[in-house]
Amino acid sequence: MAKILVVEDEVRLARFMELELSHEGYEVVTVHDGREAYDLIMDKAADLVVLDVMLPSMSGFEILKKVRKAERDVPIIMLTARGEIADKVNGLDLGADDYMTKPFAIEELLARIRTSLARANKEEKKKPQTIGIGKLSLNLSSHEAFYDGEALNLTKKEFELLAYLLNNRNNAMTRETILSVVWGYDYLGDTNVVDVYVRYLRQKIDDRFGVKIIGTVRGVGYMIKDEDAGDQ
Numbered sequence: 001m002a003k004i005l006v007v008e009d010e011v012r013l014a015r016f017m018e019l020e021l022s023h024e025g026y027e028v029v030t031v032h033d034g035r036e037a038y039d040l041i042m043d044k045a046a047d048l049v050v051l052d053v054m055l056p057s058m059s060g061f062e063i064l065k066k067v068r069k070a071e072r073d074v075p076i077i078m079l080t081a082r083g084e085i086a087d088k089v090n091g092l093d094l095g096a097d098d099y100m101t102k103p104f105a106i107e108e109l110l111a112r113i114r115t116s117l118a119r120a121n122k123e124e125k126k127k128p129q130t131i132g133i134g135k136l137s138l139n140l141s142s143h144e145a146f147y148d149g150e151a152l153n154l155t156k157k158e159f160e161l162l163a164y165l166l167n168n169r170n171n172a173m174t175r176e177t178i179l180s181v182v183w184g185y186d187y188l189g190d191t192n193v194v195d196v197y198v199r200y201l202r203q204k205i206d207d208r209f210g211v212k213i214i215g216t217v218r219g220v221g222y223m224i225k226d227e228d229a230g231d232q
Helices: 011-023 034-042 060-069 085-093 106-126 156-167 175-182 192-209
Strands: 003-007 027-031 048-052 076-080 098-101 130-133 136-139 144-147 150-152 215-217 221-223
Touching: 003 011, 003 034, 011 027, 011 106, 027 034, 034 048, 034 060, 048 060, 048 106, 060 076, 060 085, 076 085, 076 106, 085 098, 098 106, 130 156, 136 156, 144 192, 156 175, 156 192, 175 192, 175 221, 192 221
Parallel strands: 003 027, 003 048, 048 076, 076 098
Antiparallel strands: 130 136, 136 144, 144 150, 215 221
16 A cells, blocks of 8 residues: 655644544655655655645745655645635646645545545556666666666666666756755755766776766766767
8 A cells, every 4th residue: 555644733633634544554654844754755755745835844835846856756735724726826836736725524635645646656657667778778667777788786876876867868967956866855065975976887887898878067967978879
């Protein structure tokens, strides 16, 4: 059964939703703080998020904006006591999958959760399970990577970094953006960790097979280009 993250600072309401969702068979995690919720979402700790707008430390709108900017496509149902049309439009424009106004009937929330999960599962099945360039291929389901049929022993973070660059091929990705998306937090300082992991990948692929997969864009970051694959 799906894992639901309930983000609500009204403790009694959060507990009520937790009990009802658990009764329906969902695995439920409840938090009351915006920053904690954001970290859990970026760690892919839920299949769907019920997200209140008014939260301590970080608002629901701010969380939603950051999550979508980082290309996390987890379904998010916004929850608010305010019923203004502008709030609903803002939430939907920022990437919310649905929007409910308090007070609400729990049966309606359950129905919207079922609909959002079914839609997400349908979209997930449409996604390609294998990506690659030239002789390099990644299986997104099994987290296996191969070059010219030979297995690459990549760590989880190395795999995610390589997959991100492949999915954004021909685009120069800044270190800050890579850090935010792959490592799952905002840029707060040193981005050397990105350089370190690119070096790991080059050791495991470029040095091993005598190719150049990940190019450096001076003053920007890194990029994988289609034309480089043809020279391998």
